[in-house]
Ligand SMILES: Nc1ncnc2c1ncn2[C@@H]1O[C@H](COP(=O)(O)OP(=O)(O)OP(=O)(O)O)[C@@H](O)[C@H]1O
C-alpha cells in the first residue's frame with residue numbers, strides 16, 4: 001500500500017483549470033520531487049492534498065484511507081504535515097513556541113479544564129521533543145528568538161521543524177530551499193535525507209534542481225496543470241517534453 | 252383584502268426608512284470596504300445639526316442644505332482622512348474597531364458640543380407629518396411618508412447607476428478590491444476612497460434629516476435600532492446590490508405593517524416583538540448565509556505583495572532592570588492597596604471599587620476579544636443578566652448576595668452558551684453583528700420585563716454579609732477588599748487560560764488560521780467554551796457591580812455600554828489581565844475626575860470620546876496604549892540602566908588600573 005495516492009485530482013478557478021487530472025503516488029520512505037515551471041499548479045496540488053481547498057474532482061488517499069471528506073485539521077492529525085511557499089509562521093511567537101503549539105494542535109484537545117487546574121503548560125517531554133528537532137535542523141541557538149526577527153531562510157527552517165515535530169507520516173514541503181543560504185540549504189538536504197531514511201514519505205516542490213537531485217528518488221513534472229512526466233529524477237529531467245516545458249520551446 | 256392593503260401600505264414608507272440606511276451600508280461597503288457601524292451615528296450628527304439650526308430660526312431649507320450638503324460631506328472626508336486612510340486595506344479588525352470607535356465617539360462629541368440635553372424632534376425637511384398629501388386606496392399618506400418614498404427611489408436609481416455605469420463607480424469598486432492595482436493604472440486610490448466617503452456620508456446625512464421627525468426626540472438609540480434593522484435588509488442583499496437591499500427593506504416594512512395590523516392590540520406582540528422582527532431576521536441570515544460569514548475578508552490579489560506586518564515586540568530588558576521592576580511593580584501595587592484601605596477619602600474608595608468591579612466585566616473582553624480575537628458586542632448584556640439574576644434571587648428569594656452573584660455568573664454563562672452555539676460558525680464581522688443584535692434584543696425585550704430587569708424603580712441588589720462581617724458599611728472599604736479578592740482569583744484563572752493550551756492555541760490561530768489548521772488545530776469548541784466562560788465572568792462582574800450600586804436598572808447595561816467597554820479595553824490593552832484591571836480602574840478614575848469639569852460638559856461623554864479616539868490607534872499598536880507606553884518606558888529605563896552600569900564598570904576598571 002502506498003503512503004499517499006493522488007487520483008485524477010483537478011481544480012478549477014473560474015475559467016482556469018489549474019490542476020487537471022493529476023495522479024501520482026508516494027511510497028513509504030520515498031521522496032518525490034514535484035517540479036514544473038511557475039504557475040504549473042504545484043502549490044494548488046498541495047493545498048488540495050492538505051484539504052485547504054475543495055477539489056473540483058478526484059481523490060486523495062493516505063495509507064489506504066480516503067481523506068476526501070476530512071477538514072484540513074483532521075488530515076493533519078492523521079499524520080499529514082506541510083510547509084508553505086508563502087510563509088505561514090506565527091510572527092510574535094518564539095521558535096520554540098512554534099514547535100510546542102504544533103504538538104498541542106496535533107493532540108487536539110482543548111483542555112480548558114486542564115488549563116484552569118494549571119496543567120496547561122507544555123510538558124517536559126514536549127519540550128524535549130521540540131529541542132531535539134531544533135537540534136536536527138540547526139536552530140538550537142534560535143529557540144528563544146521571536147520569529148518576526150528572523151531571516152526568511154531561518155523562517156523556512158522553522159516551518160520545517162514545526163512540520164516535523166509531530167512525527168508525521170507524510171511531509172509536503174513547498175519550496176523549502178528558497179531564501180536559504182548555501183549552508184542552510186545543505187543542512188536542509190541532510191535533514192530531508194535523514195527523515196526519508198527514517199521512513200517518512202516526502203513530496204517536495206523545488207526549483208533548485210540540485211536539491212532535487214540530492215534528496216529525491218523520483219520526479220513528478222507538471223506543466224499547465226497536467227503531469228507530463230513521472231520517472232526517476234535523471235530520466236525525468238532528460239525527457240524532451242520536460243525540457244521544452246522548462247525552456248518554453250515549442251509553445 | 253382591502254384591510255390587508257390598508258395594513259400593508261403604511262409599511263412601504265416605513266420600509267423606505269430602512270432602505271435609505273441599507274443602501275448607505277451597501278454603498279459604503281462597496282466603495283470603501285468598511286462595514287460602517289458608524290452610519291447611524293453619522294445620520295444622528297446630521298439630524299442633530301439640522302434640528303439645532305431649525306430651532307435657531309435658520310429655516311428648514313437652509314438648515315437641510317447645510318446639514319446634508321455641507322456638514323455631512325465634511326464629516327465623511329474627516330473620517331476618511333483622519334481615521335480610515337491610516338489603516339491598511341487588509342486590516343479588517345482595525346477597520347471594524349475604528350468604526351466602533353466612531354459609533355461611540357460621534358454621539359459623545361455631539362453631547363459635548365451641545366450639552367447633555369434632549370433635542371425634541373425637528374419639523375420635516377419637506378412637507379409635513381400632519382398634512383395628508385394624498386390617499387392611496389383610501390389610506391392617507393402624509394408628507395414625510397411621501398418624501399421618504401420619493402427620495403428613496405431617487406437615491407436607489409441614482410446611486411445604482413453611478414456604481415454601475417460611471418467611471419467613478421468602477422474606480423470605487425476597484426479601490427476596495429485592490430488599491431494597489433488601481434494605483435498601477437495611474438488612478439489615485441486615496442482620492443477615490445475620499446469621494447466614496449463623502450458620498451456615503453451625505454447619504455447618511457440625508458437619511459438622518461429625513462427620518463428625524465419620525466421620532467419624539469433626536470436620539471442616537473433610535474438611529475442604532477434603525478441601523479441594525481437596515482443591516483438585516485443589507486444582509487439579504489449580501490451587501491452586494493443596492494436595489495435588492497431597497498426591495499428587501501420595503502418587504503420588511505410591509506411585513507411589519509401587516510404584523511402590526513393583525514397582532515392583537517396591547518399584547519406583548521404589538522409592543523416589543525414586532526419591532527424586533529428585523530433583528531430575528533438578521534440573526535437567522537447570519538446563521539445560514541455562508542457569504543455573510545466571510546464578510547469583510549480582504550480579497551486583494553496583490554495582498555501578497557505586502558511584507559508581513561511587523562509585530563511590535565516587547566523589548567528585552569537588562570537583568571538589573573528586570574530585577575528592580577520585579578520589586579517595584581508589586582511594591583506600587585501594595586502601596587496603592589494600603590492607601591485605599593487607610594487614608595484615601597471614601598468617595599475615592601467607591602470609585603476605585605467601581606473600577607475593580609468593572610475590570611471583572613472587562614476581563615471577559617480580555618478572554619473573548621484579546622485571546623480569541625473576536626469582537627463581541629454584548630458583554631454588558633451578560634453583565635446585566637448576572638446583575639438581574641443576583642438581584643432577583645437576593646431580593647425575592649432571600650439568597651445570600653455572594654451566592655446570588657455566583658448564580659448570576661452561571662446564568663450568564665448559560666446565556667453565553669446559547670448565544671455561542673449559533674455563533675459557533677461565525678467569526679469576525681458576522682460575530683460582532685450577531686452579538687450587537689442580541690444586545691439590542693435584550694435591551695428592547697428581555698430587560699424591560701419585570702421578572703428579569705425588575706420594577707421600573709430599579710432592582711435592589713443588597714451588599715453582602717459574610718458571617719459576622721457586613722460589607723454594607725458606608726465606607727465601602729470592606730467591600731473593596733471583597734471585590735479585590737474576587738478580581739485576584741478570577742484574574743489568576745484567566746491568566747492560566749491565556750498562558751495555557753487554550754490561550755496558546757488561540758494565539759496561533761489568530762496569527763495564521765491556515766498554518767494552525769495545517770497543524771491539526773480547530774478553534775470551534777474552544778471558541779464556544781471561551782465565549783460561555785467570558786459571559787460567566789461578565790455575569791459575576793455584573794452581580795458585584797450591582798451590589799456596589801445597590802440598585803440596578805436596564806439602563807445600566809445597554810448595548811451602548813457594551814460598545815464603550817470593548818472600545819475601552821481594546822484601547823488600553825486587551826491581551827493581558829493587567830490591561831483589564833488598568834482599563835477598569837482608569838475608566839472609573841477618569842470619569843470621576845471629569846466630574847470636576849465645568850457643569851455643561853458631561854463627564855461620561857468626554858471619557859467616551861477620549862477612549863474612542865484611542866480606538867483609532869489600534870492599527871498602529873494592537874497591544875494597547877498602556878502596553879505601548881510601558882514598552883517605551885522599558886526601553887528608556889533600560890538604556891538608562893545600561894549607561895549607568897557601563898559608567899560604574901568604567902569607574903571600577905579605572906580604579907583597578909591605578
Ligand atoms: N486562488 C486562486 N484563484 C485563481 N487562480 C489561482 C488561485 N491560486 C492559484 N491560481 C492559479 O492557478 C495556477 C497554478 O498556481 P500554483 O500556485 O499552484 O502554481 P505553482 O506551480 O505553485 O507556481 P509557482 O512555481 O510560481 O509557485 C496559476 O495560474 C495561478 O495563477
Ligand SMILES: [Mg+2]
Nearest residue numbers: 042043044085
Ligand atoms: Mg507554488
